[in-house]
Amino acid sequence: MYLKLPGWLRHTMTWLGIAGAVSCGFVLPVQSSFPGWATLWPTISAALVLIAADAPRTDGYRGNFLLRHPWLQTAGEYSYALYLTHWPVLIIWSITTASSHPGFLRGTMLLGIATVAAVVITWISEKPTAKLLARDRKLMRERKNWPLWLPQFGFRAIAVLTVCVLLAAASVVGSRSIYEHEKILEAEQSKNVDVRHMGAEGPANASNFRPIPGELIATEQMGAGPQNKCSQDDPYWSAICFEEGDAATADRDILIVGSSHAVVYSGTVMETARNLTNGESWHVRLQGAPGCLFVDPGNTGNACADLWTIADRYIREQKPDAVVVVATQGQQEAPDRLHNKPGEDMVSWVKSVTAQGTQVIAMRDVPRFNDDMLECGAQKGWNNPECIRLGSQELPELTKYQHDIEAAGGSWVDLTEVVCPEDMCRPAQGGLVTYFDHSHLTDAYARSLAQKTADQLAPLIGWWPPKVWSA
Incomplete structure (x- = not known):
C-alpha cells in the first residue's frame, strides 16, 4: 500500500533529505561518530528522499528537479560501483605510500581513479548482467499458467543467482583464510621484533603508520x-x-x-x-x-x-x-x-x-x-x-x-x-x-x-x- 502524500510535503521531505545527506559529512566528526547514534542522521535523510520519491506521482509533484537532472541520473548509474571501488583504492594507496591522510589534491586523484574503476565495473559487469536478466521477462510472462509451486525465476536469473552465491561463499572463505594468515604473520612479526631501537628506544619522529603489533593481534599481546x-x-x-x-x-x-x-x-x-x-x-x-x-x-x-x-x-x-x-x-x-x-x-x-x-x-x-x-x-x-x-x-x-x-x-x-x-x-x-x-x-x-x-x-x-x- 502506497503512502499518499501531498506534493508540498514530498517537496519538503526531499529537500530536507538532500540537505541532511550533504551536511552530514561537514557537521559530524565522522571518524568518532560512526558507528553510533549519529548513523541515524544520514539514514533518516536518505529515507526522506526515498519515501517522497516512491509515493505515487501526482499532478502537484513530478519529482525533485535537481535529482531529475540528466547529469545526476547518469552519475546514479555508477554510484553503487563507486561505493565498491573507493575504499580498495584508498587502502592500496595507503599501503604503498605509508600514509593515512591523502589531503585534498591526492584525495581528488584517488576519487578520480575510483570513478574510472566504477565506470569500468558497471560496463563490463552490471549492465551486461541487467541485459541478460531482462531477456527472462518474456519467459516470466509465459509462466502465468505454470503451477504456483514452481520457482518464479527465469533460467538466466537462476544462473546469475547461483554464480553470485558461489562468489559470495568463495569470498567469505577466502577472506577468512586471509584474516587467519595475516594474524599469523602479525604474531610472528611481533614475536621476532627487535625492540632495541623501537618503542621506548625509538626516535621521537619514528613512523607510526603501521606500528607493531598489528591490529589483529594487539589485544592478544x-x-x-x-x-x-x-x-x-x-x-x-x-x-x-x-x-x-x-x-x-x-x-x-x-x-x-x-x-x-x-x-x-x-x-x-x-x-x-x-x-x-x-x-x-x-x-x-x-x-x-x-x-x-x-x-x-x-x-x-x-x-x-x-x-x-x-x-x-x-x-x-x-x-x-x-x-x-x-x-x-x-x-x-x-x-x-x-x-x-x-x-x-x-x-x-x-x-x-x-x-x-x-x-x-x-x-x-x-x-x-x-x-x-x-x-x-x-x-x-x-x-x-x-x-x-x-x-x-x-x-x-x-x-x-x-x-x-x-x-x-x-x-x-x-x-x-x-x-x-x-x-x-x-x-x-x-x-x-x-x-x-x-x-x-x-x-x-x-x-x-x-x-x-x-x-x-x-x-x-x-x-x-x-x-x-x-x-
Whole structure:
C-alpha cells in the first residue's frame, strides 16, 4: 500500500533529505561518530528522499528537479560501483605510500581513479548482467499458467543467482583464510621484533603508520613474560603462574606478583633476563590474578587474597633475590591510587620483605584512560593529535609515598616520562603500539622498556645489569 502524500510535503521531505545527506559529512566528526547514534542522521535523510520519491506521482509533484537532472541520473548509474571501488583504492594507496591522510589534491586523484574503476565495473559487469536478466521477462510472462509451486525465476536469473552465491561463499572463505594468515604473520612479526631501537628506544619522529603489533593481534599481546606454566603440584601454585629458567641452578631468583599490570611488566623483566651477557642466569616467576591489587598477606578466601598470601610464603621460604610489584594504580584523569591504607599497607610489607634480604622493586603504574588507545589510533591514525592523552597526575602524596617505600628499603621505578614523554601519551611510539586498550601496554612495547628500567634500577641494585642489549 502506497503512502499518499501531498506534493508540498514530498517537496519538503526531499529537500530536507538532500540537505541532511550533504551536511552530514561537514557537521559530524565522522571518524568518532560512526558507528553510533549519529548513523541515524544520514539514514533518516536518505529515507526522506526515498519515501517522497516512491509515493505515487501526482499532478502537484513530478519529482525533485535537481535529482531529475540528466547529469545526476547518469552519475546514479555508477554510484553503487563507486561505493565498491573507493575504499580498495584508498587502502592500496595507503599501503604503498605509508600514509593515512591523502589531503585534498591526492584525495581528488584517488576519487578520480575510483570513478574510472566504477565506470569500468558497471560496463563490463552490471549492465551486461541487467541485459541478460531482462531477456527472462518474456519467459516470466509465459509462466502465468505454470503451477504456483514452481520457482518464479527465469533460467538466466537462476544462473546469475547461483554464480553470485558461489562468489559470495568463495569470498567469505577466502577472506577468512586471509584474516587467519595475516594474524599469523602479525604474531610472528611481533614475536621476532627487535625492540632495541623501537618503542621506548625509538626516535621521537619514528613512523607510526603501521606500528607493531598489528591490529589483529594487539589485544592478544600480553605474554612476553615467563612462558612455562607452573606445575599443578607446585607448593606455591596459583591460577596464573608461569616461570622461566632453572630455579635450582639460576644465579638470581625474581618473583613478579600482582594484577594484569604486573603481568605486563613481566615482559620488561624477561627481556633483561633473556639478554644477560655476564654469564649469569635468572629464574623469573610470575604469579598474578586479574584486577588483584595489593592486599596485606595472611588473608584467604578469594583469589586475590590467596595470591598475596602464597607470594608472601614463597618469599619467606624461597628467599628470592627480588620481588617486583606494581605499587600504585593509575587512574583516569586523577592521581594514582596509593596502597597506603589499612588492609593494603605496602610500605609495611616492603619493610618486612627487605628485612629478609629480598629486594623489592616497586613499579609505578602506567597512566590509564577513559577510552581505548588502540581503537583511537587504528581508526583515526596513529599520529592523530586527537588520540593524545595526558599522563598521570603527580601530587605531594605520591612523592611522600615513594620516599616511604624507599625508606623501607624498596627500589622505586617510575616510567611515566618514558611511556608519556612530556606528559603526552600516544597510541604508538617508536614504531610500536603502546597500549592495546585503555590501560595495558602491549608486550612489544613492554619489552622496549627494559633499558629504561635498567637505567633506574642498576644504580640501586648492584647485580641488575646496567646495559640490557649488547649492541
